[in-house]
Amino acid sequence: IDLYIEKETDSTNEKAKRFIKKLSSTAIKELSEDRLFIFAADRQLEGKGRRGKKWLSSSEKSLSVSFLFKLPENYPEIPQVTAAAALAVKNTFEKFSLKTDIKWPNDILVNNKKICGILSELFFTEDKSAFVIIGCGVNLNNSCFNEEIKKSATSFYLEKSKKINKNIFLSNFIFEIEDYINKYFSGYRKEVISKWKKSLNIIGKKVKVRENNTLYNVIIKDVLDSGEILAELEDGSKKTFHSFNTSF
Ligand code: BTN
Structure with missing residues (x-):
């Protein structure tokens, strides 16, 4: 595993992009698809959310982490890898006895409040290699949120009235996400998607x-x-x- 941890950065998704941009084309060509790069930070100063929104993560109480890997050649469609990430977050929280719901496509909620958001991005290099960046913002030890998001956000601490060790959460999360990404790309894609669909619980609504x-x-x-x-x-x-x- 290649793990880069920092106290503070602008955005771990941007950091992952800068990392690819610095690689030579030979390094990109030789890079194996099952190599997972992980960029984590205690605090983000310019965290990005979906649909151009900001993602507040300037407090070290939350976890910001992005996973980067090269897509296998000739991969036919935009891969639904966020399904794998959402399931990995859900399973990780379950290990700490917290039940969560996945809201389509990939928000993780507890009692309808968001505990984790996921921003996936595709990145193409000049020689047309495709990379996937899955960025996850997880609210762990936050004890309060600002007015703007107070009604719609929660954290592990607010739900369980106890703190969680960030390193232990992160190591469990890495284990889960590697497992799901491997499954997704090694013939078990249908199983991952169908598990995700079941967890969404929106059909018929x-x-x-x-x-x-x-x-x-x-x-x-x-x-x-x-x-x-x-x-x-x-x-x-x-x-x-x-x-x-x-x-x-
Ligand atoms: C959302 O729900 O809008 C998605 C939020 C995604 C936030 C994470 S935190 C780590 C990574 N770096 C970013 O700048 N954004 C994602």
Whole structure:
């Protein structure tokens, strides 16, 4: 394992990108797909969330970690590797006796409040090698949040009234995510996706979905292997929604 830990950085996802940019094209070519690079930081000064939002992580009470690996050549589609990451977070919390839910596509919630967010990015080098960066922001020992996110955020400490050792959480998390990523790329992709789908628990539910600026009242019919949701609109027609421009 290649593990880079820092007290403070701008964003561990950006750090992972800078790391790839510095590699020579020979190094990139020779890099094996099963090599996992891990960038962790106690504090992020410019943490990034999904849909261009900020991710508050300037307190050392949270954990910011990004996983980087090269995609196997000829990988056919945008891989739904965040499913693997979401399951890994869920399993890790379970080891510490905390039950969590996965909200499509990859928010980890406890009682409808977010305890972990995941931002996955694809990065292409000049010679067209593709890398995946999975960035996870985990609220561990936070005892309070600012007004803006207070109602929608929680932490391990707030849920269990006890602190958790960050290093022990991180080492368990690394074990889980390596296991799920290996499964995902070694013939068990369907199993990972179907486990993720089961944990999402949204099929059959009536929800309001916002795509760009339009609000739809829909019934969720299925979650496709691509990670999109297939929904029935009020007029009975079907539509798929992608996680990049959709929110509930
Ligand atoms: C979200 O729910 O909006 C996703 C939040 C992702 C935050 C993590 S923290 C580690 C990594 N580095 C970043 O800048 N963002 C991700």
